[in-house]
Amino acid sequence: MKVSVFITCLSDAIYPRVGEAMARILARQGVRLEFPKVQTCCGQPAYNSGYWDDARKTARTILSAFQDSDFVVSPSGSCTYMIHHYEELFKDEPELQRQARELQAKTYEFTQFLVQVLGVTDLGAHFPHKVTYHPSCHGSRLLGIKEEPMQLLRGVEGLQLVPLPFADDCCGFGGTFAVKMADISGAMVTEKADHIKETEAEVLVGLDMACLMNIAGNLRRRGEPVRVMHLAELLEEGVKVG
Amino acid sequence: MSVRTEQKGTNAPASTTAESLDRAAGRQITDFLAGDDIAAGTGTGVAEHGRSGEKVRKASAHPRPSAQPDTVRERAGLALNDEFLRKAVKFTTERLRNGKLEASESHGNWDIWREQGRQIRLHTIAHLDYYLNLFADNARLNGVHVHFAATAEEAVSLSLAIAESVGARTVVKSKSMVTEELHLNHALESIDVEAIETDLGEYIIQLAGETPSHIIIPAIHKNRYQIAELLSADAGETLSPDTTILAGYVRRKLREKFLEADIGMTGCNFAIAETGSMVLFENEGNARMVTTVPKTQITLMGMERIIPSWEDLEVMATLLPRSATGQRLTVYMSGISGPRRESDADGPEEMHIIILDNGRSNQLGDPEFQELLNCIRCGACLNACPVYRHIGGHAYGGTYSGPIGAVLTPALKSNVAEWDDIASASSLCGACYEACPVKIPLHDMLVSLRRRKVEAGRGNPLETIGMKGFSTVAGNAKLMGVALKMGRIGQRLIARKGVISTRIGPLKGWNTYRVTPTLAEQPFRERWATLEEELSAGLREMNPAMKRRMEEKARESREAAQRKGDGGH
Numbered sequence: 001m002k003v004s005v006f007i008t009c010l011s012d013a014i015y016p017r018v019g020e021a022m023a024r025i026l027a028r029q030g031v032r033l034e035f036p037k038v039q040t041c042c043g044q045p046a047y048n049s050g051y052w053d054d055a056r057k058t059a060r061t062i063l064s065a066f067q068d069s070d071f072v073v074s075p076s077g078s079c080t081y082m083i084h085h086y087e088e089l090f091k092d093e094p095e096l097q098r099q100a101r102e103l104q105a106k107t108y109e110f111t112q113f114l115v116q117v118l119g120v121t122d123l124g125a126h127f128p129h130k131v132t133y134h135p136s137c138h139g140s141r142l143l144g145i146k147e148e149p150m151q152l153l154r155g156v157e158g159l160q161l162v163p164l165p166f167a168d169d170c171c172g173f174g175g176t177f178a179v180k181m182a183d184i185s186g187a188m189v190t191e192k193a194d195h196i197k198e199t200e201a202e203v204l205v206g207l208d209m210a211c212l213m214n215i216a217g218n219l220r221r222r223g224e225p226v227r228v229m230h231l232a233e234l235l236e237e238g239v240k241v242g
Numbered sequence: 243m244s245v246r247t248e249q250k251g252t253n254a255p256a257s258t259t260a261e262s263l264d265r266a267a268g269r270q271i272t273d274f275l276a277g278d279d280i281a282a283g284t285g286t287g288v289a290e291h292g293r294s295g296e297k298v299r300k301a302s303a304h305p306r307p308s309a310q311p312d313t314v315r316e317r318a319g320l321a322l323n324d325e326f327l328r329k330a331v332k333f334t335t336e337r338l339r340n341g342k343l344e345a346s347e348s349h350g351n352w353d354i355w356r357e358q359g360r361q362i363r364l365h366t367i368a369h370l371d372y373y374l375n376l377f378a379d380n381a382r383l384n385g386v387h388v389h390f391a392a393t394a395e396e397a398v399s400l401s402l403a404i405a406e407s408v409g410a411r412t413v414v415k416s417k418s419m420v421t422e423e424l425h426l427n428h429a430l431e432s433i434d435v436e437a438i439e440t441d442l443g444e445y446i447i448q449l450a451g452e453t454p455s456h457i458i459i460p461a462i463h464k465n466r467y468q469i470a471e472l473l474s475a476d477a478g479e480t481l482s483p484d485t486t487i488l489a490g491y492v493r494r495k496l497r498e499k500f501l502e503a504d505i506g507m508t509g510c511n512f513a514i515a516e517t518g519s520m521v522l523f524e525n526e527g528n529a530r531m532v533t534t535v536p537k538t539q540i541t542l543m544g545m546e547r548i549i550p551s552w553e554d555l556e557v558m559a560t561l562l563p564r565s566a567t568g569q570r571l572t573v574y575m576s577g578i579s580g581p582r583r584e585s586d587a588d589g590p591e592e593m594h595i596i597i598l599d600n601g602r603s604n605q606l607g608d609p610e611f612q613e614l615l616n617c618i619r620c621g622a623c624l625n626a627c628p629v630y631r632h633i634g635g636h637a638y639g640g641t642y643s644g645p646i647g648a649v650l651t652p653a654l655k656s657n658v659a660e661w662d663d664i665a666s667a668s669s670l671c672g673a674c675y676e677a678c679p680v681k682i683p684l685h686d687m688l689v690s691l692r693r694r695k696v697e698a699g700r701g702n703p704l705e706t707i708g709m710k711g712f713s714t715v716a717g718n719a720k721l722m723g724v725a726l727k728m729g730r731i732g733q734r735l736i737a738r739k740g741v742i743s744t745r746i747g748p749l750k751g752w753n754t755y756r757v758t759p760t761l762a763e764q765p766f767r768e769r770w771a772t773l774e775e776e777l778s779a780g781l782r783e784m785n786p787a788m789k790r791r792m793e794e795k796a797r798e799s800r801e802a803a804q805r806k807g808d809g810g811h
Binding site for chain 2 (some may be wrong): 001007009011012013014015016017019020024027028029030031032033034035038039040041043045047048049050051052053054057058060061065070071087098101102103105106116117118119120129137141142150151168169170172173174175176177178179181182183184185186187189190191195213214216217218220221226240
C-alpha cells in the first residue's frame, strides 16, 4: 500500500512540524509514508477568488504527484476539500478529470485516515492539559469531519476538553478574504479569540493550520498565552511524553 | 371569506384579530426587539436607503442619510464602528439561529424534510412555465386580475394604474420584500398616495426612513430604546421604552389606518398552482387585516413563488417557520383564493396579483444559479452567517442582505460590469448552506460569481497579477522551493522573535489584527529526506487486521471513483 503525504503549502513552508508529527504518528502504526516532491499547492487561493485557470495550473502538480498512490493523507480539511472541486475544474480535460475522481476518492484528511481507514482512535497519548477545539468550517461542514477528532481527543489520557462557545462560527480566515475584507475578518477572528479566552483553556487544537495561523496570530498580537496546536502535534507530543 | 384556510400555531391567540395583533406585537418586541414576521414577498434589485415617504420621514427622529458608500468595505466599516448595531444584530441572530436549531432538531426528521423541500422547489422551477400558467389560469377563474411584469418599472406602473383606477388615497401594506425591491412606497407617494407599513418592524423602519436590514426582521439593527425614540417622535409625546406601551401605540395608530385604507397590499410566501391561491405567513395578524378590510387587494409576487399543490405547502409550512424564527408553525397562515364572494363576510371586492420577473428569469437554465430560485426567503442564512453577524444588512447595499443577498443582488443583474464587490464579503465557511432549508449551495455560487467577474475581464488588476505570479510559482515545485528560500532571506529584515508584526504595505490589513508567522528555517520538503530515513529505520510491522482494513478501503475508493466516472459519462 502506497500512502503519500499531501503536505499543503502552509504546513510545508511555515509549519513543517505538523507534517513531521503526522509522519511519526503514522509510522508508529506501521504506515510508511512517502512524499512526492512535485506537489505544491492545491490551488484554493486562486479557485476561491475566481481565477480558475491559475487554480488549474497548481492543481496539476497535485494530480501528477499522487497518481500512483493508494492513499493520500493531508493535515488540512480545507485543502482536502479543494480536491473535491477538481472534477469540475477539469471538466474539459477527460483524462485529468478521471485522475481527479480517483484522487478525490483516495484522499483523506489526517483524522479521517486514522479513524476511518486505520480504525485507530487511541494512540496511547497522555496530555494533562485543559484543551478547547475549533472545528474548521471546510473540514466539519463540507467533509463532515465531526466525530473523528472527538474520538481521538477522548482517547488522550489526562486531557480535559472544554467546549468552545460558538465553536462552529468561522474564524474569519477565508484566504484572500482576510486581506480583502480585513476589518470584517478582523472582527471575526477577534470574537473567536475572545471565545477561546472565555474557556480558560491552555491549548487550542484544530485540524487546519490556515485557521490556526489566523487565530494564533490574533492571540499573539493581544499577548494571550494560549498555545495553538494541530491535533497531530498534540497527539505526537502526548505519545512522546506519555 | 372565500376559500380561506386558517391554521393557528401553538402559541396563536384564539381571539380577535386586533387583540392578536396587540399580543403578537408585544411579544415580538420582547422577543426580537423589532419585527419578526416571516417574509412575504420576494425579489431582488438594488436598494437605496432612505426611500420611504416624505411625510413619514419628517416625523422620523433619526433619518438615515440617504447616500451610502459605494463599496461593501466602506459600508461594513460604518457598521463595524456602530456598537449599537452590532450588539442588536448579534443578540437577535443568536436567538433566531438557536431557535432554528432547536426547532429542526425537535422535528426529528429534519434532513428528510429538507431534501423533500428541495425536491419540490427543484421540480417547480424546472417546470416553472407550466406551473405559472396553471396558477394564472386558476387565479383568473377565481376572479383575480393577474398581471405579468417583466421589469420593476412595469410592476410599478401596473400598481400605480390600479391605485389611480380605484381613486386610492391610502394603501396599507403587509410585509413584502418585492415592494422593497420596487421602491413602491416612494412611487405611490409620487402620485400622492400614502403607503403605510403595518408590520411592526417595517413600520419602525419606515419611520426611520430606512430600508429593512434583514429579510424577516427589518429592524434587527435597532434596540428598544432607539425604537422608543422613533415612536415618540411619531406620537408627538414621550413613550417609555416598554414593549407593551410601544406595541399598544402602534396598534391604535394602525387600526385607524386599516379602516381608512383604500388598498391592501401584500407580498406572497407561496402561490399554489393547482387552485390559483396565494398564501401568507405572519405572526402579527396585520396581513389578515390588510387582506380583509380594504376594498382592493394588490399582491406582488416574484415569479418563482409558485409551488404545485396544497400538499407541497405542508412541507413548506414546516420548513419556513422553523428555519425563520424557530416556530413550529407560524401564528397566522392565510390562504386566499380570490376576491370576496357573496357568502363571505369580508374580503376585497377587487383583487390583483402582479407577478414579477425583474431579472429572475436570468437564472433559468443556468446550471450554476438556477437553484437561487428555490429560495423561500426564511432568512436562516443571514442568522447563521458570521459576516452578517458583524456587519448587519445595510452593508450589503441591496434589498436582500446576507449570503442570499450577496448572491441574488449580482446574479439578477445580467451585466457583469455592474456587479460590485459583494461576493467578496464572504469567508466561504458554508454556514449558509448548512442552515438553508432547501439546501442552496450559496458558498459555491459566491465562487461562481467571482469567477464570472474574472472571466469577463473585470477582476481587480492587482489581484490578477498576483494570481498569475502565484500560479507560476506554485505551478512548479522547483520554483516554489526557490521562492521559499528567497522569502526566508527577505523576512530577516522584518521578523522579530519568530513573527512579523509590521503594519506596512500588504501586511497592514492582516497585521492590524494579528501577527504573521515566519517561514520555517527548513520547509517540510527539505526536511523529508532525513525524516524518512529515520522513520524507515524504526518502522513497526503493521498489524494484519489493519492491513486488511486498508486494502478493503483502497478497493472501495477505486470502485467509488469508477462508479462516479461511469455515472458521469
